[in-house]
Amino acid sequence: MRDQFDRSIEYMRISVTDRCNLRCVYCMPAEGVPCVGHKDILTYDEITRICRIASTIGISRIKLTGGEPLVRRGLPDLLKMIKDIPGIEQVTLTTNGILLKDKINELISNGLDAVNISIDTLDRDRYAYITRGGDLGEALSGLETALSFPFLKVKINCVPTQDMPEKDYISLARLARDQELDIRFIEMMPIGLGKEFGIVSGDWVYSILKKEFGKAVECIGRFGNGPAVYVHFPGFQGKIGFIDAVSHQFCDKCNRVRLTSEGYLKPCLQYGTGTDLRKLLRSGADDAAICREMRRTIYDKPACHHFADCISGAGQTFETRDMSQIGG
Ligand code: SAM
Ligand code: SF4
Numbered sequence: 001m002r003d004q005f006d007r008s009i010e011y012m013r014i015s016v017t018d019r020c021n022l023r024c025v026y027c028m029p030a031e032g033v034p035c036v037g038h039k040d041i042l043t044y045d046e047i048t049r050i051c052r053i054a055s056t057i058g059i060s061r062i063k064l065t066g067g068e069p070l071v072r073r074g075l076p077d078l079l080k081m082i083k084d085i086p087g088i089e090q091v092t093l094t095t096n097g098i099l100l101k102d103k104i105n106e107l108i109s110n111g112l113d114a115v116n117i118s119i120d121t122l123d124r125d126r127y128a129y130i131t132r133g134g135d136l137g138e139a140l141s142g143l144e145t146a147l148s149f150p151f152l153k154v155k156i157n158c159v160p161t162q163d164m165p166e167k168d169y170i171s172l173a174r175l176a177r178d179q180e181l182d183i184r185f186i187e188m189m190p191i192g193l194g195k196e197f198g199i200v201s202g203d204w205v206y207s208i209l210k211k212e213f214g215k216a217v218e219c220i221g222r223f224g225n226g227p228a229v230y231v232h233f234p235g236f237q238g239k240i241g242f243i244d245a246v247s248h249q250f251c252d253k254c255n256r257v258r259l260t261s262e263g264y265l266k267p268c269l270q271y272g273t274g275t276d277l278r279k280l281l282r283s284g285a286d287d288a289a290i291c292r293e294m295r296r297t298i299y300d301k302p303a304c305h306h307f308a309d310c311i312s313g314a315g316q317t318f319e320t321r322d323m324s325q326i327g328g
Contacts, residue, residue, distance in 0.1 A: 003301040004299050004300060007301070009059070009256065011062075011063070011255050011257075012054055012059045012257050012259060013062075013256060013259070013327050014047060014051075014062060014064055014259045015065055015324075015326060016261060016327075017066045017261050018035060019035055019066070020067045020096075020324055021071050021096070021099070022098065022134045024130055024131050024132070025129075025130055025132065025161075025193070026159065026161065026188060026196075027192065027322065027323050033322055033324060033325065036262055036325075046278070047078060047082070050259060050290070051082045051088060054294060055085050056087070056291065060087060060088060061092070063091075063327075064092070065093070066094075066261070068095065068099075069093060070098075070103055071099065075103070076107050076109075079110045080110035091111060092112070092116070093112060094116040095118070095142070096134070097140075097146075098134065100142030100143075100145060101138075101141050101142050104146060114152065114153035115154055116184075117154065118159075119156050119157075119158065119172070120159055120164075121164065122136070122172060122175075126164075127139070147179060147181065154180075154181045155181060155184055156182070158172055159185075160187075160205060161200065162200055169205050169208050169209060170209070173209050173212070173213065173240055175238075176233075176238035176239065180238055183238065184228050185240070187199045187202060187244050187246045188200070191269065191270075191322070191326070192325075193322065201244065206240075209233070213234070216231035216232055216240070218231050219231060219239055223239065227243060227250040227253060228241035228243045229242050229244070229248075230242075252304070257297070257301070259277070260325060260326055261327075263277045265294060266326065267298060268305060269305060270305035273300075273302075277293070277294070280293060
């Protein structure tokens with residue numbers, strides 16, 4: 001469906017859990033966030049029902065995220081339940097990759113279309129520092145397993161932090177030179193702990209990569225569900241993408257809404273506004289009533305975020321949830 005600014009909304013990101021097996025410094029406090037109780041988290045049947053209703057108003061692509069989606073038991077079952085809904089064309093996953101090796105066969109059999117793996121650096125010590133104890137080897141073995149399925153689209157997400165050395169960008173980018181995968185550099189957004197970190201602009205990362213790999217060609221067309229701008233360096237198998245949410249706002253092309261693990265439908269990352277679908281589901285509302293509320297929430301999607309103002313101190317972030325609760 002189209003929102004009040006005539007944007008076509010086709011994509012829903014679903015946080016299936018706010019729990020995680022890592023504690024990335026910009027995403028979760030060392031002690032973790034107070035976890036949503038089991039009874040407050042949407043069940044798989046509830047998530048599937050929301051997806052089914054969403055599919056009738058034009059949501060055709062779903063991303064399963066978190067927290068860490070693979071820590072929730074039976075995630076491949078949920079994937080299949082959603083994939084079986086008529087009108088849902090694609091179900092993809094964003095994961096830190098730690099549990100991917102063990103789960104990938106079931107995910108693939110149940111219809112996984114693509115996977116994004118978050119690996120901010122290939123330096124083992126730095127990875128352990130950023131994730132507060134994560135083992136890079138485990139994430140890389142998840143990556144390697146994913147790459148062994150030639151039809152599975154694989155992307156790596158990196159959120160640069162200001163203390164990241166230039167060589168780390170270069171070694172990540174080399175993965176896209178040597179293998180068929182894309183690397184995306186995502187600007188830090190002032191959400192949750194992200195507010196405490198400065199942003200490293202995509203333009204700056206691009207300038208480092210150009211010094212190392214030469215002139216790149218901008219890729220025309222749309223790749224994936226997101227707003228990334230992709231470039232292709234000579235001799236590379238994969239592309240390099242930049243998601244510059246802060247320095248190059250792309251809200252006029254935004255196509256997404258988010259569903260938190262507690263069933264809160266959020267039309268924009270920055271604001272706390274939205275609709276408590278869990279309350280509706282659990283109060284016995286029928287599909288038509290839920291659909292009406294979803295339509296209203298999507299129609300009312302705000303024009304844009306004001307992340308740049310938040311960073312300069314001129315504005316506020318109104319969302320008080322952390323990224324792991326919203327589903328980044
Ligand atoms: N645990 C999974 C993972 O790490 O891929 C899925 C959830 S995580 C919240 C999804 C993505 O959001 C990750 O790539 C993470 O780096 C990114 N992220 C977390 N906090 C962020 C922030 N403040 N700004 C930008 N991206 C952020
Ligand atoms: Fe966990 Fe992903 Fe957040 Fe890291 S970015 S703490 S892996 S949810």
